Amino acid sequence: MRAQLTAPTTPQPNPPREPTPGKSRRAVHAIASVPAPHDARHDAREHSDPYDLVGVGIGPFNLSLAALADGVPGLRSLFLEAKPQFSWHPGLLLDGARMQVPFLADLVSLVDPSSRWSFLSYLRAHDRLFPFYFSERTHLTRREYEHYCRWVSGALPNCRFDSPVPAVAWDSRARVFRISLPDGGTVPARNLVLGVGTEPMIPGCLRELHRAGLVHHAEDYLGIRHTLESATDITVLGSGQSGAEILLDLLRSRSDRTGPRLRWLTRTRAIAPMEYSKLGLEHFTPDYTRYFHALPQDVRDRLLPDQWQLYKAASVQTLAEIHDALYDRTTGGLPADVEILPGTEVRGARPDPLGGLELHCHHRQTGSTRSLRTDALLLATGYAARRPALLNPLAGLVEWDEQGRYRVGLDHRVRLRPEVTAGLYVQNAELHTHGVGTPDLGLGAHRAATILNAVAGRTVHRLPARTAWTSFAPAAGRQATAPTA
16 A cells, blocks of 8 residues: 655566476475565666556455466556555454355456466465365365465565555656655556455444444454453344354354353344355356446445345355354253344444443334343444545546445446546445445456456456356347246
């Protein structure tokens, strides 16, 4: 996230390819665990030639773009990240927590399954192909997915960590973006891709308590879990996957039934599973993205809240495991001591004299209100796209919509004022224009390839014309007919 006119000299050589037959197994481990060190500042001081593509932020989506851009002839790319290494929701890397997408939704496979950066290549580099084969798993644990991403990010020559970006400006004379670095230098780029991630959503009535450290968001759960040991009453707010996983973890860690009372609150009208039918999943295809993008913005805004079960709910498996844990707690006639309250909104909260919190709740269907006391409140209230401060120098050049959001083209390019000829692209900041597939890892590689093709001005990666059986809109000019008996 971040100097004298700067850019690297000749690109660093690619890390070594997979060993040829006959080379030692030790060479494979060298690829897997000893990536070459990177120094963005050294690279940035050698030449003033602009990069074709600079990405700010290295989460899964920009990492996918970095992997697909690696080795593309005639394309110079650089990706900058403030953190010292790849890190993906560390506060939610719970033991046994699994991804909600199959392993083919890695960084590259759904675009280029032959890529050296695929998950199967990662397994091969770590001599784990046979164990994975015998495990018969299609869904990875989150820990393994993060380790895979660290392996890729540590070996890619175009990824730089410890490289915060304080600001980005438009240089109208050179017709490039200037990406500032903390040492005062800049990196010039013809195209910029923002992959800065999302930020926790905190309900308005709880923001002061959150700032004061009296309530915690799910992203911090593992870091604060030890502080809950003395609590006699714990409330989890939010019924998506994070909320379900936290409740399950609390249930399992107190399986002897001597722990605190647990409570699960959600505004959602029911504890319902994520849509996971095969045809339902076609909402996470490029076909549906194209359909959604073509709708008027007011229609898109009305449609998204009704689709919560496509992208905001918990998995069937996690809900089943919660039910099993509740059932086990009642063995021998003991009470489960767990309260589950759907359709319930927290409209206010305040500290109570005993060091806990008093929650003011409203039931959305009946209109009834009640107050609840709890020792700890955990917010599994999701994440939202944010406008990063580094973009402030460009704010006047962006064509924002009526709600202050990016106007984003189908190729994920942000609409800028006509005088800006460089391209600004976003990843996971276009839910309002591209629909429910925006935060989904399964569409990450396709979006990255779409951006890369647009930046290169040619087909770097061939993409399929159709990806779904479903026709989300009637064909133009075709008259609807009633089905025959």
